[in-house]
Amino acid sequence: MQNLLMNKPCWLIASLAVVGFTGGISAGCKKKPDDGGGSTPGSGTATGGATAPSGGPVTLNASGATFQQAAQEVTIEAFTKANKHIKVNYGAGGSGKGRQDFADQVVDFACSDAPYKEADVGKVKGGEFFYIPNVLGAITVSYNAGVDKLQLSPETIAKIFQREIKTWNDPAIAADNPGAKLPATGIVVARRSDGSGTTENFTKFLEGAAPTAWKLKSGSTVEWPVDTQAGNGNGGVAQIVKSTPGAIGYVDLSDAKASQLKYAAVKNPAGKYVEPTAASVTAAGDGIEVKDNLVFTALNAKGDAAYPITAQSWCMTYAKQADKAKGEAIKAYFKFMLTDAQALLPEIDFAPIPKSLQERALAQVDKIQTP
Amino acid sequence: MQLSELHARSQHADRAFRVLAVVAATTVLVVLALITVTMSKRAWPVLEHMGLDFFTSSRWSAPEGIYGALPFIFGTLFTATIALALAVPVSLGVALFITQVAPPWLKKPMVYLLDLLAVVPSVVFGLWGVLVLSQHFGLGRSFLTAGIILAVMITPIITSLSREVIETTPQTDKEAALALGATRWEMIGASVLPHSKGGLVGAVMLGLGRALGETIAAALVIGSALGQITLDPYASGNSMPAVIANEFGESDGMHKSALIALAVTLFVITIIVNLVATAIVQRSMRRSRGT
Numbered sequence: 108m109q110n111l112l113m114n115k116p117c118w119l120i121a122s123l124a125v126v127g128f129t130g131g132i133s134a135g136c137k138k139k140p141d142d143g144g145g146s147t148p149g150s151g152t153a154t155g156g157a158t159a160p161s162g163g164p165v166t167l168n169a170s171g172a173t174f175q176q177a178a179q180e181v182t183i184e185a186f187t188k189a190n191k192h193i194k195v196n197y198g199a200g201g202s203g204k205g206r207q208d209f210a211d212q213v214v215d216f217a218c219s220d221a222p223y224k225e226a227d228v229g230k231v232k233g234g235e236f237f238y239i240p241n242v243l244g245a246i247t248v249s250y251n252a253g254v255d256k257l258q259l260s261p262e263t264i265a266k267i268f269q270r271e272i273k274t275w276n277d278p279a280i281a282a283d284n285p286g287a288k289l290p291a292t293g294i295v296v297a298r299r300s301d302g303s304g305t306t307e308n309f310t311k312f313l314e315g316a317a318p319t320a321w322k323l324k325s326g327s328t329v330e331w332p333v334d335t336q337a338g339n340g341n342g343g344v345a346q347i348v349k350s351t352p353g354a355i356g357y358v359d360l361s362d363a364k365a366s367q368l369k370y371a372a373v374k375n376p377a378g379k380y381v382e383p384t385a386a387s388v389t390a391a392g393d394g395i396e397v398k399d400n401l402v403f404t405a406l407n408a409k410g411d412a413a414y415p416i417t418a419q420s421w422c423m424t425y426a427k428q429a430d431k432a433k434g435e436a437i438k439a440y441f442k443f444m445l446t447d448a449q450a451l452l453p454e455i456d457f458a459p460i461p462k463s464l465q466e467r468a469l470a471q472v473d474k475i476q477t478p
Numbered sequence: 479m480q481l482s483e484l485h486a487r488s489q490h491a492d493r494a495f496r497v498l499a500v501v502a503a504t505t506v507l508v509v510l511a512l513i514t515v516t517m518s519k520r521a522w523p524v525l526e527h528m529g530l531d532f533f534t535s536s537r538w539s540a541p542e543g544i545y546g547a548l549p550f551i552f553g554t555l556f557t558a559t560i561a562l563a564l565a566v567p568v569s570l571g572v573a574l575f576i577t578q579v580a581p582p583w584l585k586k587p588m589v590y591l592l593d594l595l596a597v598v599p600s601v602v603f604g605l606w607g608v609l610v611l612s613q614h615f616g617l618g619r620s621f622l623t624a625g626i627i628l629a630v631m632i633t634p635i636i637t638s639l640s641r642e643v644i645e646t647t648p649q650t651d652k653e654a655a656l657a658l659g660a661t662r663w664e665m666i667g668a669s670v671l672p673h674s675k676g677g678l679v680g681a682v683m684l685g686l687g688r689a690l691g692e693t694i695a696a697a698l699v700i701g702s703a704l705g706q707i708t709l710d711p712y713a714s715g716n717s718m719p720a721v722i723a724n725e726f727g728e729s730d731g732m733h734k735s736a737l738i739a740l741a742v743t744l745f746v747i748t749i750i751v752n753l754v755a756t757a758i759v760q761r762s763m764r765r766s767r768g769t
Contacts (some may be wrong), residue, residue, distance in 0.1 A: 124627070147732075177482065200727060201727040201728050202561075203727055203728035203730055204727050204728075206730075207730075223728075224731075227730070227731075249696070297758075300702035300729030301724040301725065301726050301728070302724065302725040302726070302727055303728055304728065304731055307728075310541075311557065317524065323541070324539075324541035324542060324728075325541055326540045326541035326733075327540070327725070327728035327729065327733075328540050328724075328725050328728070329540070329705060330537065330538065330539035330541075330542070330543055330704055331703075333703045333704065333705060333706050333713075333714070334703075335703070336619070336714075336715070337619070337701060337702035337703070339697075339698070339724075350613075365641060
């Protein structure tokens with residue numbers, strides 16, 4: 108089934124061969140990253156860039172989070188400009204698909220907003236792998252109501268999204284916004300119709316910050332109340348918020364800015380109302396606890412300036428690479444992603460990872476073994 | 479008896495044709511069987527976990543591990559019913575118009591146009607539904623919007639098949655009715671419709687099949703509300719294919735199994751619908767033969 112949804116050459120074969128033969132198809136496609144494009148010595152004229160480890164052309168296939176699609180795109184553009192012999196394809200099919208593709212060895216690396224669950228780590232066929240954190244980003248609580256500056260506490264957000272607070276001048280919203288003039292209009296809640304890492308991080312934030320008020324738990328899809336509006340992707344939710352007076356929805360910062368939405372300052376664990384900006388997101392990165400395998404959560408981070416709904420994303424690759432040329436290319440790409448490409452992130456409304464984490468991630472990349 | 483005669487006379491070409499036909503026929507069956515087996519196997523964990531509640535519970539909460547498909551089964555059937563109620567009268571009307579009423583110069587362009595409509599990708603209809611029906615006409619994202627979109631999508635198919643069936647009415651049947659003094663309407667009622675009844679039901683069933691399985695257009699306009707079972711056509715709901723399309727990408731474990739179980743359910747419902755249709759066709763044919 109997953110193979111049907113892949114945007115790869117084997118997608119074609121799979122779609123022609125109909126669902127029934129999935130087993131055979133995936134077996135045929137699994138080899139792709141290993142034998143495809145990479146090791147064809149002498150087939151190309153060496154147009155090697157400065158960091159070229161070997162002359163031949165190399166293609167890296169990756170898939171994963173839509174959250175960091177824009178980040179991957181700018182990184183790939185800048186990287187391939189300097190390394191003309193390396194081609195990187197990033198298919199943004201979602202974090203879940205990235206984890207699945209990586210576990211099935213269909214891709215060379217994958218990016219995901221969430222690490223594997225404990226039980227699923229063993230299913231990764233390529234053996235040991237590394238989590239390389241590469242980007243932080245804010246999920247905004249965007250709204251369309253006659254208030255210029257809105258402040259919201261996690262409890263209030265939880266009650267709004269569970270349809271317990273239904274008007275903008277509700278006492279709970281007024282308590283978060285002393286002195287503000289709130290309209291008496293009804294609230295329209297916009298949420299994702301598709302399963303999404305954004306939903307997962309947003310609901311995890313509520314679960315952590317408003318444990319008593321939030322009852323829907325967390326996941327890529329949750330049991331939203333029936334009278335909420337569903338939009339497809341961050342863009343779909345942004346569109347509902349923009350076109351519906353009284354609407355409120357969770358949208359990642361870059362889509363919220365692209366749609367010129369207003370977004371709320373959210374109360375963080377230190378009790379401060381903080382607006383989502385590149386600075387407040389990086390500040391959230393400073394206040395996190397990172398495990399040895401570089402897994403962490405940037406949600407509800409410590410620090411006065413930290414924006415609490417900060418999401419993180421990782422790229423994953425195998426500790427032992429099977430192909431020399433590909434392995435070298437992956438190391439070069441990951442190093443670029445953690446250094447030069449970090450400076451490109453604020454332009455697209457993402458935030459670089461903090462220095463301390465960057466050093467640890469680079470050390471991890473150095474540990475990748477190539478034959 | 480006849481087979482053995484044929485066999486005796488068979489030559490190389492006949493043998494080759496026979497092999498080809500048998501291979502083609504078994505391939506279809508094998509593919510179908512493989513789909514059923516692999517899908518059922520993957521759907522099994524959730525059926526084990528939920529039991530019959532999978533079909534009767536109306537709660538669908540992935541984080542809590544509760545998967546009740548009833549609202550989606552309801553949504554699929556409800557939108558398909560709306561679609562048929564709207565599309566069947568229009569389709570039959572258009573088919574009769576083209577075959578019995580339209581002047582020859584209008585007939586050809588209309589046939590072309592309808593066949594063209596039948597191949598418009600569903601996402602185009604879906605986007606039209608979002609932009610025009612739900613936003614411009616204010617229908618919102620609802621069962622009704624989805625039903626209308628599905629009706630628009632299946633009308634060309636039903637029309638085109640019905641037209642071909644109706645065209646096969648023997649000229650002599652029609653002339654006999656007219657010779658007995660029947661008006662055009664009486665002639666249609668007396669000779670065209672009884673002759674084509676079976677084919678018309680088949681055409682409607684193909685349309686229904688497409689309405690039940692339509693994914694993208696439904697996902698765009700149905701509203702993706704969870705747990706909604708209501709006959710209010712303006713309410714948001716969800717259908718089985720739409721849920722699969724929306725949630726499959728980020729699903730894992732039991733959630734993925736639940737989505738595959740939805741697909742199996744859809745498959746079974748489609749088969750039941752087809753069996754019922756076949757029974758209807760056979761009964762009506764028997765009745766019209768007078769036995």
